[in-house]
Amino acid sequence: MLKIATWNVNSIRVRLPQVLDWLAVAAPDIVALQETKIVNELFPVEEFRQAGYQTICNGQKTYNGVAIISKTPASDVVTDLPTFPDPQKRLLHARYGDIAVVNLYIPNGMAVGSDKYAYKLDWLTQLQQFLYERLGQMRLLVVLGDFNIAPADEDVHDPAAWQGSVLVSPAERAHFFQFIDKGLVDCYRLFKQEVHSFTWWDYRAAGFARNHGLRIDHILASRQLAEHCKICRIDTAPRKLERPSDHAPVIAVFDL
DNA sequence: ATGGTAGTTCAACTA
Numbered sequence: 001m002l003k004i005a006t007w008n009v010n011s012i013r014v015r016l017p018q019v020l021d022w023l024a025v026a027a028p029d030i031v032a033l034q035e036t037k038i039v040n041e042l043f044p045v046e047e048f049r050q051a052g053y054q055t056i057c058n059g060q061k062t063y064n065g066v067a068i069i070s071k072t073p074a075s076d077v078v079t080d081l082p083t084f085p086d087p088q089k090r091l092l093h094a095r096y097g098d099i100a101v102v103n104l105y106i107p108n109g110m111a112v113g114s115d116k117y118a119y120k121l122d123w124l125t126q127l128q129q130f131l132y133e134r135l136g137q138m139r140l141l142v143v144l145g146d147f148n149i150a151p152a153d154e155d156v157h158d159p160a161a162w163q164g165s166v167l168v169s170p171a172e173r174a175h176f177f178q179f180i181d182k183g184l185v186d187c188y189r190l191f192k193q194e195v196h197s198f199t200w201w202d203y204r205a206a207g208f209a210r211n212h213g214l215r216i217d218h219i220l221a222s223r224q225l226a227e228h229c230k231i232c233r234i235d236t237a238p239r240k241l242e243r244p245s246d247h248a249p250v251i252a253v254f255d256l
Numbered sequence: 257a258t259g260g261t262a263g264t265t266c267a268a269c270t271a
Contacts, residue, residue: 010271011263035271037264062264063271108271116270148271202271204260246262246271 001230002254003027006144006217007238008034008105008200008247012067015245016044022238023051026251029071030096032103034146034247036065043067058092066092066103066145076100084126091127093134099225099256100138102131104145109166117166120148124175128182135182140256141222143184146200146247148216151176151186155215157196167216185226187219187252188234199234200247207246208239219252228254 005028009015012033023031031053036043038059045055048069058079059065066089068074074094081091092103104127109120134141149172153159162168180186188197198213207213221229231253239248 014263035263063269110270202260203262206260243262 002029002099002256003251004030004032004101004142004144004219004254005249005251006032006034006103006146006219007249008146008217008245010035010037010245010247012036012038012044012065014243016047018238018241018244020047020051022235022249023053026235026249028251030101031069031249032092032101032144033067033069034065034103034105036067037062038065056092056094058089060087060089064089064105066090066105068092068094068101068103070096072096081123081126081130083129084123086123090123095138099140099142100134102134102141102143102145104143104147106146106148108148109172112164112166112169120166121171121175124172128175128178131179131182131184135184135222139222140225141184142219142225142252143179143221144219144250146216147176147218149173149176150214150216151218154195155198157198157212157214162214167214179220183223184220185223185229187221187226187229187232188215188250190226190229191232197234199250201239203246217247217250219250221252221254225254228256230255
């Protein structure tokens, strides 16, 4: 069994104790982390090593930053979209045996029509090319992370209120469905799930307490990998702790 | 239509 998870931790410095506690309980094999907000030199590699995990990271000061921690070593590490020079650290690819992992922190986009929204769409366009190439290379591919896209209205607590916003705009959703068209499978939707299942809740206005959230963190798998997916679920337990991340982890289990 | 909170950093930006 191979257990793979994604979690936007919103600062690894603040969340390290929660992540270590969660690893001890959930016992995943591979975890993709986003918004680590730390340069590589300061990433708590030793703390994870003592917990039985190896680290690769692609970080920066203050913003963004991705990392993958794993029980087995990584190979074929890629930290950038080859066709998109970008000072923002948002992508980390590695291979673990036969499986390739693409950890994403897709830009938020701030507001439809803004410069940041244009940057998000450009970034997504270049990502499509990268994923196309990876799918040609690797039979078993998992693409996971904070996509900052809620693919359908069922992934939004109040679709009418979100109409016209980033994370739900038609252009962003079109990119998500381009992933699906490429042969990537949304593992979460392979299984019957509760309605109003979300992975992110705004810190403001008691978003979590009222379940005012979005499903924007995803685990996509190539068809040949998705065939082996036995479980995919959102773990809301860490979101209930004191001083939580605004995102909950998503976990997928494969019988490999 | 605005504001609500959190993290980094210490005024302002991002989410």
